[in-house]
Amino acid sequence: MAIERTFSMIKPDATKRNLTGAITKMLEDAGLRVVASKRVWMSRREAEGFYAVHKDRPFFGELVEGMTSGPTVVQVLEGEGAILKNREIMGATNPANADEGTIRKVHALSIGENSVHGSDAPETAAQEIKYWFSDTEIVG
Numbered sequence: 778m779a780i781e782r783t784f785s786m787i788k789p790d791a792t793k794r795n796l797t798g799a800i801t802k803m804l805e806d807a808g809l810r811v812v813a814s815k816r817v818w819m820s821r822r823e824a825e826g827f828y829a830v831h832k833d834r835p836f837f838g839e840l841v842e843g844m845t846s847g848p849t850v851v852q853v854l855e856g857e858g859a860i861l862k863n864r865e866i867m868g869a870t871n872p873a874n875a876d877e878g879t880i881r882k883v884h885a886l887s888i889g890e891n892s893v894h895g896s897d898a899p900e901t902a903a904q905e906i907k908y909w910f911s912d913t914e915i916v917g
């Protein structure tokens with residue numbers, strides 16, 4: 778399988794509970810390598826822009842509130858089949874439906890406070906990496 782890069786976020790519900798290291802360890806243990814990482818406190822504008830695809834969904838307001846409520850750790854992950862691998866280790870959007878041992882099963886509080894984000898396809902991975910990182914910030 779090809780080496781890919783994907784975009785990941787450790788969301789405010791998780792950083793507030795001091796889970797940055799625990800979640801990063803789960804990603805690393807799954808074979809993913811952190812090739813870029815920074816801690817940001819998103820502005821409303823940044824959160825709305827990042828999640829623009831969801832702007833007409835009923836949960837959009839709650840989503841933007843949550844993402845601007847504390848620090849987020851934005852990361853680029855690299856590895857074989859990184860996009861799908863990251864989605865697998867994250868688990869289902871709703872932690873109630875997530876498989877045992879996944880990040881969301883272990884750490885998420887609810888569908889709204891579900892601890893992590895991960896790109897779902899090569900196109901979104903490229904867009905999302907570009908939204909948060911310049912090329913020189915990614916060190917493979």
Ligand code: ADP
Nearest residue numbers: 836839840869870888889890891893894895897
């Ligand atoms: P994923 O993050 O698994 O790719 P989606 O792209 O469907 O999931 O949704 C983006 C984010 O919006 C979710 O991770 C979650 O934080 C939030 N979200 C989705 N559905 C709901 C919902 N019904 N109620 C509250 N928040 C939601």
